[in-house]
Amino acid sequence: MLKFKYNGGLKLENPYPVDAIDLIRIPLPDKVVLPMQQRIGNQAIPIVSVGERVLTGQIVATIDDQRCAPVHASISGTVVAIDEHVYAHKSGLKGLCVTIESDGKDEWVDTSIGCTEHYEACTANTIYNKIRVSGIVGMGGAGFPTHTKVRLAEGCHTLLVNATECEPGITCDAALMQAYPTKVIRGIEVLLHICQAERAIIAIEDDKQDAIAALNKFCNNENITIEVMPTKYTSGAEKLLLKSLLGIEVPTGKFASDVGVLCQNVATVVAMFDAVVENRPLISRAVTVAGSAVKESKNFQVRLGASYDYLLSFVDIVEGSHKISMNGLMMGIELDSTNYSVSKNTNCVFIDQLEESKPTKECIRCGLCNTVCPVDLLPQQLYWYSKSENIDKAIEYNLLDCIECNCCSYVCPSYIPLVDYYQYSKSLYKQQVKEKQQTESARERYEFRELRLERNKRERAEMMEAKKIALKEKMAKDKAHKATVEAALERVDAAKSAHGSQDDG
């Protein structure tokens, strides 16, 4: 049982239960579409060109930005296009993608160079670099570049491995742990080696008994403990995990690394093991395919960039109109089609039967949302402020601490999409802050320019004035000189004439 607790949260049943969880490896896709824009950081720049042959694991795009990870070819074949595609994103915006057509050979780049199993002989810096060039980002959903996160947590006391997978219906992490328990444990050992933490805790929910058994069987390291937690939604949120396991509350605007804890998702740990020990970059991931329209939900180990359609061809789908969504029932987003590809943080694709949408009604001020908020905010208050675009007030009520878990919208009897409002005000806030900075900068630059022009004008005038005076002085001096010369000449003349008259005389 847990020593500590957090308020709120929801007890949710898995809507798509299965008898046994398994990780299925599927054949190589014929084509992959790799997005250049990842969830965080700037858009990566392709370093291959159309028509070029690439090998599996070869870097196809990169950018010199600590908040960005490179993108690798997930199959061997030919680059057939570098163009814009609609991303699986709420905005429906287009972004740059590299499309690779498979040659079916899956020829790899040389994976023999690197740290191998002798990673203990490598310095932390070498391993950070290995993680960075392997393109690893947080695979739980946030997509934060792992090398940056690990580096930030240097000198931490605890490593927390997040295997809770609290979103109902997603089982890809459980499948991964069952399939590769040794990779999980060895991956944690690699992390312990570089971050120098004293202990590691694997946090796992009690509905994953098979995964727990598998980990227990292979865990011989006394520094690693497996903490079984009761199944409750939002337990997996990083800050809540810290609160419920360690009793540490992360202050607003700070991260787990600021309180000496490094938190990593279990899939990220496995990816890191592959990168550091096996020298294989991140080119595939586990994805859950489930939903009320899917006859049996399954987990697939699939190459990144494979299309949803390709994934869905391995499950039986009930005929009819479907609702397509990704990344979970609670925090995921709804999509208009299956015309997207698996990215580094796609953990599930859900195909549900289309249900009649529940019409949104007015808020009745029941306060139910306030009781379920796991981060102790006042969702109702935030809703009013967001709706009226009173952003300052919403920020004052700690809008930025909202983890967008959707517990409030889930319980709302009026079916108000509360989190959509919060996302709106958050992005509006971000925009306002940026605009304010730009305005401030424009004002400063304008004023400085005025000042500079004024100064230049003054300096020019002063210079002209000085020149004028100098000229006048010079003229006066010349005049005086001339006068002296003339006077002298006169004197000479006078002397001459005096002399002449004397001679005459």
Place this chain on the structure above:
Amino acid sequence: MLDAISTLSLLALLLGLGLGYAAIRYRVKGNPLIDQIDAILPQTQCGQCDFPGCRPYAEAIASGEVEINQCPPGGQEGVDALAELLGVETLPLNQVHGETKPKRVAVVDEKVCIGCTLCIQACPVDAFVGSSKVMTTVIAEECTGCDLCLPVCPVDCIDMVEIKPTFRTYVPDISELAHA
């Protein structure tokens, strides 16, 4: 009687001195209203208001010489905000000065640019970088989209490009959420 007079006189003297000192010590430099107006103006420095910049326009508004509806980049929202600050009736934006356009940024066609530096001199916020006879470029972050560089360019190599929302600047539309 004398006590009362002297006490009150002393009091008046002391308070007078205090107030006199405070008036000098805490004197407000300039007109604070100008700063408040300037804070509302968008700082595009485009001169569409017929003043050479936002601050001169703010000064003119503060002195009551001009109407508050001459700033197209600020839009109707800006006019409304000014009206609220000044406690006057709001006005519709004066179309004579131009219309509100979406945010834009100047882009130099680097192949065409001859390095005449005229745009550098025209830019109110020093957003151009360049020198005589070399290619000029724009610091996109600092460009206010004022259009002042367009008429001075002798080879017409500057384009104003609308800033499109990206994944990182995208703001969802809540009007879709509004219920029946």
